Amino acid sequence: MSTRFASLGNLVKKQDLILNAVCLLFAAAFVVMALSNVRRAGNFFSIDSLFFTLVSLMLAGIFMIIPLMWAYETGLLRNLFAAEGDDAVGEAVPVHFEGTTKLFLSILGFLLLLTVIEVFLAYIQVPLALMLTILIGLSLIKAALILAYFMHLRYERMSLVYTLIPMLVICICLLFIFFPDSFRIFNLRNYR
Amino acid sequence: MTTHAHTAERLTADDWSGGTFPYHIGHKKLGMWLFIVSDALTFSALLIGYSYVRVSSDQWATPFAFSPSILFSTSMTLCLLASSFTMVMAVAASARRDRRKARRWIGATMLGGLTFLALHIYEWLHLIEEGLRPFGLAQGSAFAKEWTERWPQASPLFGATFFAITGLHMFHVLTGVIYLGYIALRIRRKTHEDVEISGLYWHFVDLVWMFVFPLIYLLSVDFHPAVH
Numbered sequence: 047m048s049t050r051f052a053s054l055g056n057l058v059k060k061q062d063l064i065l066n067a068v069c070l071l072f073a074a075a076f077v078v079m080a081l082s083n084v085r086r087a088g089n090f091f092s093i094d095s096l097f098f099t100l101v102s103l104m105l106a107g108i109f110m111i112i113p114l115m116w117a118y119e120t121g122l123l124r125n126l127f128a129a130e131g132d133d134a135v136g137e138a139v140p141v142h143f144e145g146t147t148k149l150f151l152s153i154l155g156f157l158l159l160l161t162v163i164e165v166f167l168a169y170i171q172v173p174l175a176l177m178l179t180i181l182i183g184l185s186l187i188k189a190a191l192i193l194a195y196f197m198h199l200r201y202e203r204m205s206l207v208y209t210l211i212p213m214l215v216i217c218i219c220l221l222f223i224f225f226p227d228s229f230r231i232f233n234l235r236n237y238r
Numbered sequence: 239m240t241t242h243a244h245t246a247e248r249l250t251a252d253d254w255s256g257g258t259f260p261y262h263i264g265h266k267k268l269g270m271w272l273f274i275v276s277d278a279l280t281f282s283a284l285l286i287g288y289s290y291v292r293v294s295s296d297q298w299a300t301p302f303a304f305s306p307s308i309l310f311s312t313s314m315t316l317c318l319l320a321s322s323f324t325m326v327m328a329v330a331a332s333a334r335r336d337r338r339k340a341r342r343w344i345g346a347t348m349l350g351g352l353t354f355l356a357l358h359i360y361e362w363l364h365l366i367e368e369g370l371r372p373f374g375l376a377q378g379s380a381f382a383k384e385w386t387e388r389w390p391q392a393s394p395l396f397g398a399t400f401f402a403i404t405g406l407h408m409f410h411v412l413t414g415v416i417y418l419g420y421i422a423l424r425i426r427r428k429t430h431e432d433v434e435i436s437g438l439y440w441h442f443v444d445l446v447w448m449f450v451f452p453l454i455y456l457l458s459v460d461f462h463p464a465v466h
Binding site: 125126127128129141142143145147150151154157158161164165167168169171174177178181182184185188189192193195196197198202203205206209210213214217218221222224225227228229231232235 | 253260261262263268271272275278279282283286289290291293294295296304308312315316319320322323325326327329330333337338341423424425426430431434437438441442444445448449451452453455456457459461
């Protein structure tokens with residue numbers, strides 16, 4: 047008995063879905079028509095153009111009524127966008143969060159300070175090689191602050207840090223292997 | 239599910255013998271971390287390729303005047319930094335199970351991201367209007383003469399590196415805003431870990447900009463801007 051009801055329920059759901067899909071398709075088609083009219087019309091603010099756009103949009107709205115009413119009646123609208131409620135799935139791992147607003151504000155302050163120093167260096171025109179060294183150094187400090195506090199890596203297990211960070215650093219260092227060649231090309235130009 | 243994981247954890251003595259979370263984080267979060275590492279490699283490869291071209295070229299176009307270009311991109315940086323802070327506040331609120339507040343902070347984060355996007359697109363349009371193209375400097379515009387006079391031998395790759403690197407970053411910001419929007423809308427169905435994972439992604443986008451901003455902008459400052 048219950049299986050019969052279940053299959054009936056499925057059937058109703060399927061019909062609902064097909065009806066809603068067809069309605070949404072028509073609504074979308076009318077919206078596309080309105081948009082293409084906006085694009086093609088030489089003078090958009092002419093009576094013909096405005097009339098055609100308005101009629102298309104109105105038809106799209108009419109076709110949207112059925113899906114919206116369905117969503118409202120099944121409680122989909124309320125459930126989908128609600129912030130309150132307790133039906134979230136259980137946490138696989140217990141919530142672990144450290145850090146206070148004061149800490150995060152001071153980290154933000156540090157990041158802003160380092161950014162201001164970088165911009166100031168650009169303002170006073172430091173020689174390029176020195177500029178590059180300082181900029182990379184400051185950026186690495188900023189990256190470390192973001193990783194450690196904003197991305198919470200400081201409070202995670204060291205095993206995670208050891209898995210993620212060394213391989214990243216090694217791969218990036220490997221990329222530097224090509225740089226001697228760029229100096230070679232630079233010097234070739236100067237000898238010519 | 240919760241009890242299952244914890245019983246397994248109590249039963250096995252060793253973290254690495256299976257049946258437990260060896261990093262003490264969930265699978266989704268570990269997945270996001272691994273994605274972030276691979277994405278970081280993509281960006282570092284691009285930035286190092288840019289540095290290679292830069293070092294090997296004799297001349298390089300430096301079209302960013304301190305005012306307004308650098309100040310403009312600095313304000314973009316501030317937008318991203320502020321949004322990173324609001325994101326961490328969202329994660330903190332979500333850890334306290336305060337979903338309503340978490341959603342508000344995520345909204346503030348999205349606002350910061352959207353402001354960044356708007357400013358960035360404005361800047362792109364300005365540069366395109368000046369005639370900057372991916373494989374050519376100032377072609378067929380009023381600025382063409384000035385550019386060719388000032389940097390006659392300059393590598394045409396300025397546009398390619400600029401548009402590729404900032405474009406890829408912009409795409410990350412855009413997907414980040416969409417991702418955060420989805421998390422904010424469905425926050426009732428999401429666990430704290432889901433919010434935290436979206437935060438990880440957002441902070442990563444901020445972190446990448448901390449390298450893009452000095453390397454692309456601050457190293458291309460125009461010290462002798464032409465007077466118009």
